[in-house]
Amino acid sequence: MRSISLACYRLPPSTSNSSPFKLFSCLGKNDCIYFAELYGVSPLFSSTAVKRKINMDQLYKVDGTAGREGVPGAPILHFSLLVNPPSGSVSGIVKITQATNPPLNVEVKVTGTVHAFGTQPVHNVVHLAGKYPHDLPPPAIGTIEEPFWAMFLVDQKWNGHGDFNWGTGGVTNVPVVSAQ
Template identity: 45%
Template structure:
């Protein structure tokens, strides 16, 4: 089992225009296993507006691959679903999709985008907050 997780590390950061008033920001905390090309974790979408889309928590899974091209050395895709509640006067909830795509360097900085429910955010910065790469135990 230890061999399957060899090289696993934690990646934390943001996708979006941090500092821009009202801009949706996706904050990620992901466990990355490059040898298996897998990424799993949590994304929290926040927006400085009231309503059902102002704070969303999504459990995600995805894939990571090396590109071997230019400054963006890796590409990442993330997918997940979350419960979206319909605001009054309507009543109800349903599962809404979340998707993200990142073109990043080895430090998890680059460009990307994400979509959720009826929102799409494209060509925004991806900024690493903390990437902890550990050696196999």
């Protein structure tokens, strides 16, 4: 078995990346140090794990929410995702709701990645991205595509915390809870 190092970095706002996060896996400590120096960042978290066979090697579905449920006016992200552990890919639908006037109701088709850490308490890092149509308010005419991204740090049961951002809104460090 070969040891690999994994690290997640928050990129500076000046980078032209649609998500401010970059998950980087490297074969040695020097590669991670080089990446940090290249972007001038420090890791949000890092881990060294040993590659191993993961029990869940079949496609599976996960449903849940991210956000501070019970807090009036808090945006809540509802997700329904298909996860393919062998390829590390994830896709599905997320819906963001918020009890405001006018109410927020955004639905986004997303794709992304899931990386297994194998460490306690964080087992998986999930990155989701997509775009959704947004109608311009009057007097403007037309529709624009708004970006969406999410980054979750979850355990094997998909409970943990994360950030998500849509258009001009976003939240950080909110609970992620699986519906199972």
